[in-house]
Amino acid sequence: MMVDHGGLEEHVERLRSLSFEIGTYRPPSEGASDSLLLRVSENCPWNRCTFCEMYKGHRFGYRPVEEVTADIDRVAAIRDEITVTSKKLGMGGEITRDLASALLAAGRDLTGNPSFVTVFNWLAAGSRTAFLQDADSMSMRPREFIVVLKHLRQTLSSLTRVTTYARSKTLYKRKPEELRMIREAGLDRLHIGLETGDDEVLSLVHKGVTSAEQIEGGRKAVAAGFQVSMYWMPDLGGRERWRQHAENTARVLSAIDPHYIRSRPLVPRPGTPLYDEVAEERLHLSSPHERLEELALMIGGLEVSSKVCFDHAMNAWSDRRGALLFRQDYEGYQFPEEKPLLLERIREGLAVDEAMHVHALRLMAVQSL
């Protein structure tokens, strides 16, 4: 399609003048749906977990409601400007590759403008999902969070799913009626880093929560009507505590029965206390087969109706044919129906030479760079 790029300067100029805060992190499933990323707080209010490098060196910032609602208004203004441009070019408001080419021809610098790029991609994907950043949106005062959510839903009415990260400890502290009101204001899904259900490992990694609090917080979130997505970290206990890590993680997850359980195997990150523990041989990482044995124990102990997912490159064990041992999609294995299948896959992985797992992991690590 031939597009006349003339007369777009005023729109490009306006798009340049509009920006809103976007954080760095979001779950992979939110990237896949091109979710709108919007920061309701900055960094992590806890920031002490020994394995986590995400917000180290950055102070937590509580964003005032007016700032966040003004950001939502700026998202709407960018959306409207892009839509008007599409209509002006005879594209009927559709968000297409040709529209992107026309805008970038008039303002090449827009490619480096995260606000424009985020809103454009979000519109092109149907503008249905949003992810509220950063690490613990539930730490916002409930009354203020509700104002933000209502404003978001009213202003960006195409949204059908709004999700965020939340800490178990914060959920544990919230009253059930507060959680219900937040849910009713338009927050649909919580992504929660459980990591382990073992109290000793929780304490060693400074997670700041006990397994009893995790269970109570998780159950309250489910009862309030949230879709709950929980992440656990295979090998967080190392060779020293793999058995108690697996057994207690299964115990806690079974008590909560979240909608999603997602595997995020431990990767020691330079600059974290846990990295030093491994380097100084105070914590010993498991081999690929040992990690599978841990998985067998944890998965075998799960009594849930959740979807168990391996949607991350670090879950790259290999099967007999050299293909990925586990499906890596975002919907995973439906329990309890697919539990026998998953246990069978783990048995197959244990029968494969360990060198094949190491090769598969290296390959996926390179591909995900």
Ligand code: SF4
């Ligand atoms: S609560 Fe989450 S984001 Fe904060 S330090 Fe722990 S793992 Fe990192």
